[in-house]
Amino acid sequence: MLQRRKFIKQTTAAATAGLLLSKNVHAFFELKDMPPVGLQLFTFFNIIDEDVPGTLKKIADIGYKEMESAFSKKGGYYGMQATAFKSLVESLGMAWRSHHVLGAPFKLPPGSKMPTDASGKPITIPPMKNLKDNMQELVDDVAAVGLPFLVCANTPISTTEDIKSSIEVLQKTGEACKKAGIQFCYHNHDAEFKMVDGKVPYEMMLNELDKDNVKFELDLAWAIKGGVNPVDLFNHYPGRFPLWHVKDLDAGRENIMPVGEGTIDFKPIFAAASTAGMQHFFVEHDMPKDAYASITASIANLKKMLA
Numbered sequence: 001m002l003q004r005r006k007f008i009k010q011t012t013a014a015a016t017a018g019l020l021l022s023k024n025v026h027a028f029f030e031l032k033d034m035p036p037v038g039l040q041l042f043t044f045f046n047i048i049d050e051d052v053p054g055t056l057k058k059i060a061d062i063g064y065k066e067m068e069s070a071f072s073k074k075g076g077y078y079g080m081q082a083t084a085f086k087s088l089v090e091s092l093g094m095a096w097r098s099h100h101v102l103g104a105p106f107k108l109p110p111g112s113k114m115p116t117d118a119s120g121k122p123i124t125i126p127p128m129k130n131l132k133d134n135m136q137e138l139v140d141d142v143a144a145v146g147l148p149f150l151v152c153a154n155t156p157i158s159t160t161e162d163i164k165s166s167i168e169v170l171q172k173t174g175e176a177c178k179k180a181g182i183q184f185c186y187h188n189h190d191a192e193f194k195m196v197d198g199k200v201p202y203e204m205m206l207n208e209l210d211k212d213n214v215k216f217e218l219d220l221a222w223a224i225k226g227g228v229n230p231v232d233l234f235n236h237y238p239g240r241f242p243l244w245h246v247k248d249l250d251a252g253r254e255n256i257m258p259v260g261e262g263t264i265d266f267k268p269i270f271a272a273a274s275t276a277g278m279q280h281f282f283v284e285h286d287m288p289k290d291a292y293a294s295i296t297a298s299i300a301n302l303k304k305m306l307a
Contacts, residue, residue, distance in 0.1 A: 034270075034273075035278075035280050036064075036066050037063065037064055037302055038097060038283065039064040039067060039068070039282055039295060040070060040100075040282040040283065040284035041069050041070050041078075042070035042100070042284060043283070043284055043286070043288065043294065043295060045070065045071065045072075045073075045123070045287070046117040046123065048072070049079065052079065053088060056089065056092055056094070057092055060094050062292070062296050062299060063299050064283075064295070066094065066095050066096075066280055067097060068097060068098040068149075068151070068243075068280075069085070069096065069098070069099045069100065070153065071100065071125065072126075073124065073126055074126070075126045075127070075128070082147075083145055096145075096147060097280050098149035098185075098243060098280070098282075099147055099149070099150055099151065100151050100152075101129070101130065101150065101151070101152060101153065102154065102155075103132065103152045103153075103154060103155025103169055104131070104132040104133075104156050105133065106125060106128060115286075115287055117287065123287075131169050131173050132169050135169070135172065135173050135176060139173065139176045139177055139180050140180070143177075143180035143181065143182055147182065148182065148183060149182065149183050149184075149217075149243060151184075151185045151187050151217050152173065152184070152185070152186050152187060154187070154189060155170065157192060159197070160196060160197045160199070163201050167204065167208055167209060170184075170186060170205070171209055171210065171213070174209065174210055175210075175213055177213070178213050184213065184214055184215070185215045185216055185217040185243055186214060187216075187217040187219060188202060188218065188219050188222055188223060189222045189226075190226035191226075193223065193228050202226075206240070215241065215242050215243075216241050216242075216243075217241070217242075217245065218233065218245070218276070219247070220244055220245065220246055220264065220266075220269060221245070221246075221264060224249065224253070224264060225249060225253045230276075231269060231272045233276075234272045234276040235272070235275060238277065239275075240276075241278060242276075242277050242278060242279040243278070243279065243281070243282070244276075244280075244281040245281070245282055245283075245284045246259055246281050246282065246283050246302070247283070247286070248260065248261055248262030248263070248264050248298075249264055250262055250263060251263050256285055256286050257285075258285060258288075258294045258295075258297040259283060259297070259298035259301050260302065260304070260305060261297060267305060270305075270306055283295055283298045283299065283302070
C-alpha cells in the first residue's frame with residue numbers, strides 16, 4: 001500500500017505521462033458531445049419535501065436534464081415509491097440516472113454535530129436503509145425501475161477495521177448490482193484521502209475492490225480538498241470514474257460555492273473526461289442558502305466553461 005504522500009506523488013507522475021492524452025480528448029468532450037448537465041438532489045435536501053413536483057419542475061425549467069436522487073425527510077424516494085418518482089422525473093423531460101444510499105447505519109462521528117440548514121437549525125434525518133443491513137432490498141428496488149447506477153454516498157472509514165468492513169460491504173454490493181444489471185459506485189468526501197493507520201482509505205478501495213463491479217463517483221471538490229488532483233487519479237486509474245459530482249470551493253478550500261464562482265479550474269478536469277470514463281456528471285451544492293440561485297449560476301457557468 002502506498003502512503004498518502006507516495007500515493008499523491010505516484011498519481012501525479014501518471015498524470016504527467018498522460019498529459020498529451022488529456023489534451024487530445026478535449027476536442028471530443030466539447031459541450032455538444034458532453035452528457036447533459038445533471039443535478040444531485042441533495043442540493044435541495046432542506047426544501048424539496050415541501051413540494052416535490054414543484055421543485056423538480058423548477059429544476060427542469062432551469063435546464064437540468066439528468067437527475068441523481070439522495071435522501072429525503074419523507075423517506076423512500078421523496079415520499080414515493082421508485083416507480084412513481086421515475087414517472088414524475090420523466091414527465092418533466094428529465095432522466096433519472098442514479099440513486100445515493102448509505103453504506104452503514106447513520107451516526108455522527110464522535111464530537112460532531114448535525115449540519116445546519118439555511119435557517120441555521122440542525123437538519124433532521126429520518127431512519128434510512130443502508131447497504132450493511134438492507135443491501136439486497138436496495139439493489140432490487142432500483143433494479144426494478146431500470147436505474148443504471150446505485151451509489152454508496154458514504155461509509156465508515158475512521159479505523160482500519162471500519163475500512164475493511166466497508167470494503168467487504170462494497171464488494172458484496174458490487175456483485176449484487178452486477179447480477180441485477182446495475183453499475184455500483186462509491187462516492188467520496190475528503191476523509192477518504194486522509195491517512196488511517198498509515199494507509200489511504202481511497203487507495204485501499206481502488207486497489208482492493210473489483211474494478212468492474214465497483215467503480216467510483218468522484219466528487220471533484222472533495223478530492224481537491226483532500227489534496228488530490230482529479231486528473232492525476234484519472235490517469236492512474238483510467239476508466240474507473242463514470243460519475244462525477246461538480247461543485248466549487250473558495251480559496252481556503254472551506255466553503256462550497258456554485259460552479260464557476262470559486263477557485264477550481266474545471267477545464268483540465270473535463271478535458272480528461274474520456275480518460276476518467278465519465279458518463280454523467282451532477283452539479284451539487286451542500287446546504288446552500290439559495291439552492292435555485294446556486295444551480296442557476298452553476299449551469300450557466302458550466303455552459304460557458306465547456307463551450
